[in-house]
Amino acid sequence: MAIFYLNVITVSRSVGRNAVVAAAYCSRTRLRDPRRETVADFSALGDIEHSEILLPIGARAEWSDRATLWSEVEAVEKRDDAQVAREVEIAIPSDLSRADRIALAREFFNEQFVERGIIVDLNIHRAEGADGVERSYVQGLFSMREIVEEGFGKKRTDWKDAKLLSKWRERWTLLSNKYLLAAGCGQLIRAGADAVRGRALEPFFEDEQIERRAENQEIAWRNGERLLGEPELALRALTRAGATFTYGELIAFVSKNTAGKEQFETARARVECSVELVRLSDGERFSTRxxxxxxxxxxxxxxxxxxxxxxxxxxxxxxxxxxxxxxxxxxxxxxxxxxxxxxxxxxxxxxxxxxxxxxxxxxxxxxxxxxxxxxxxxxxxxxxxxxxxxxxxxxxxxxxxxxxxxxxxxxxxxxxxxxxxxxxxxxxxxxxxx
Incomplete structure (x- = not known):
């Protein structure tokens, strides 16, 4: 059975995130953030398969430029703790051809977002995971304000619907299976399966340049979101250099790979509750099953x-x-x-x-x-x-x-x-x- 995964993440300043940096990461490009006077550069990652801006009716033509779009999204938000954008990350059935992967992503985001007046920065990635298996996934970054003649208007409230995520998951499942059946694939997907497995956590930039701090913060947040759904990734990384590790080493790893107190505390608890974690007989060291x-x-x-x-x-x-x-x-x-x-x-x-x-x-x-x-x-x-x-x-x-x-x-x-x-x-x- 093909893997199912669809999750939504909010890009919020309260945890140090930024729409321009998020857009640079999703599109694997180099973008300048005028508000913070920094540059985010993820062009070296090189796993991008397709990238485009989907504009609804009434949107300005200049918003098809990624730098212009997300700079304006950042500029319109005045609060230091503002939620500036949302991101949908979805696993794409790997059995589909490149053309079908792009068509599936376009159909879903056009139907669920663009036709409802939402701008979507659509990006498809394909890369080999830590387990050696090549996988595809799509990242759709979208604005949270309505489009008006002057630019961006009031914050939309329809995205707060608690049932919306379930609707998106159900619709993605139906569309994916439609494409899989058309391609002659016998294995279909179903909603509710475990998250995508195998992709390793993102490495950090090692240099201490100021512009790299925002990028490392973005990577830490994304790694933290991965740990919430797949806490075993922390244990796998901790035992890569040696068979055992201390509780202090576990805390340090989770702290480095999360952003903000709330994400750290939740990720730490998930790792500590993982069924793979084993406390050794001396009570001081840990390992994996x-x-x-x-x-x-x-x-x-x-x-x-x-x-x-x-x-x-x-x-x-x-x-x-x-x-x-x-x-x-x-x-x-x-x-x-x-x-x-x-x-x-x-x-x-x-x-x-x-x-x-x-x-x-x-x-x-x-x-x-x-x-x-x-x-x-x-x-x-x-x-x-x-x-x-x-x-x-x-x-x-x-x-x-x-x-x-x-x-x-x-x-x-x-x-x-x-x-x-x-x-x-x-x-x-x-x-x-x-």
Whole structure:
């Protein structure tokens, strides 16, 4: 199945972003920013496949010049914390030809934006990812103000519609599949799949020239957005030079590759909650699941660490459930509670604040292919000792398939099992659960 990814990012001055720099990055060009008297130059990146400005009816002809357009967008905004533009980034099915990729992007942006009076700076990129696979994606940068005779008028409010992103994703899916079918491709896309995988984080400019600071800020923001959807990129980078790293090194990496306190805090929490992160037995260093040769499981009788099947980390944690919930929520993860019965589930829900259901009801919905887990879910099972072997097997299979996190609560003790792993049996899960 072809990869689906469509996300929207706001270009806001409150986190140091700038429309001219964003436009230079998206188009891989060199643009001067008159407001800050700096130059942004991304022309060396060289992965641009197609670039054009799509003007709606009533737009000035001079706005077809990228430098003129985005300089005026910046000039009309007076607030230091203004939101100056928005950007839509979409993965394009790689099976399509270059002509079809351009036609698909044009049809989508003309239909959803240009015909509604919105200027779009359309750019298509094609490059080899970190995994060696060549991929294509489109970046559409658009203004947030209505077009009037004098230039740019009031800020539009229609883009604030909470349902708009879902509409865009649905429409992109339909259009993409139309082009894939016309090209004779059997693999179609569906909305809701994971984000694009494989593209490495953007490298920073190493020189300390003043004009490079804005460009590095732009790269940091974009890397931060990548880490929010793919936190494993941080772990992959941290273990490139060595098999282990410290918590301080993790914090330094996330800080460098984010812009602003809010993005840093959310990205840090996502990385710390990643199912790939493994805390080693000394408690001071970390690694990734793929680099751990021996699995550590918590012994139910003595609390000691026992050797089990490779490929999975089941780590007993000293933090309380309340502390864990706070971290998971900070990472933007969805918490789902499970109890042995409806009554115990509701009691656990009242105690923990986690919306909970009985295990029989949950497994029944899973059998009907309803209410499935997502990679951003944390499944919290209260009193796992009472689960049957069949129920344990279902829990493990579901979390592995979704690459979500499974947490077993035994009194005040938490045991976290990373999803997506193999090798743990229902009997071993019993030992882990206590």
């Amino acid at each position: 793929s680099l751990v040769a021996i699995v550590q499981c918590a012994s139910s009788q003595s609390g000691a660490i026992a050797t089990a099947s490779p490929g999975l980390e089941a780590a007993e944690t000293s933090r309380t459930l309340k502390e864990a919930i706070s971290q998971w929520e900070s990472a933007g993860l969805r918490l789902r509670g499970v109890g042995l019965t409806y009554e115990t589930a509701k009691a656990f829900e009242k105690k923990s604040g986690i919306k909970s259901v009985g295990v029989h009801g949950l497994l029944g919905r899973w059998q009907k292919k309803q209410d499935r887990l997502a990679s951003t879910d944390v499944l919290v099972v209260n009193d796992a000792k009472g689960l049957s072997a069949r129920q344990k097997e279902w829990m493990l299979r579901a979390t592995r398939a979704a690459r979500s996190k499974l947490v077993l609560v035994d009194g005040t003790r938490l045991v976290e099992i990373d999803g997506g792993a193999t090798g743990l049996s229902p009997e071993e899960m019993t030992a882990v659960g206590g």
